[in-house]
Amino acid sequence: MSYTITTTIDAQFDDVVAAVNTALQDEGFGVLSDIDVQTTLNQKLDVDVDRYRILGACNPSLAHDGLAEDPELGALLPCNVIVYETDGGDVVVSAVDPEQLVGIAENPDLDEIAGDVHDRFERVIATVSVEFGTTVESE
Template sequence: MHKYVKQVSLDFEEAERKFKDAIEKVGLKVVGEVMPSKKVKMKLNIDVPPYKILFICHPKYVYELMKMNKDIGALVPCHAFIYSDGEKACCIGVELPTKTLSFAGEEVVEYIKTAEEQLKQAVDMVAS
């Protein structure tokens, strides 16, 4: 499995707010975001439930990863997502960097385990 996902009984805005707060509490930062559901509406005029992708990192992790593998920029930051199931529930999740970075070598995988645990902890904080 390359992702860690939990369903929460929150509306989209509340799930997003709580997830962003949890990301900060575990020591990571949201450094960017994109909302594909708005792009679909704008470009195709199709309504879809809210869907947001968050880009998450910590400068120390990126610095250490760059020292290990100069091409790591193609794979960072980590990705998280929030989407509405169309009801009054949402799913929040994160990619598992130990899986997505596995081909970069064992040193990278070992190093990124801490960040992966932080990402999963942020999901669990909202889902509990």
């Protein structure tokens, strides 16, 4: 079962992060949190890992609609988009598939909202892919 929408890009990490942020903004999302996993693990555990960022994306209108349908949905928000380097030097961009995520709530009233977010995340990943000349994959 696929739970992410993913693309792999041959580009500079910071350029990809900037493109993801722009594409999210164009789809109505703000980034509520930006976790630099590399720095955090280095500071907390004194380990070195490749660059890895977790962007907590939220579309306020869609979040409001979802929370109105099911207040427990807040446990699944914000939706995460990750950007990380591979050992080969490529950069992976992967967004959670909201349809899969919301599926655990077993609330059909959330299906339309999850579908909307899914479509927007597909467009975000596609936009970033096109910008860097790659294709979208699902995992």
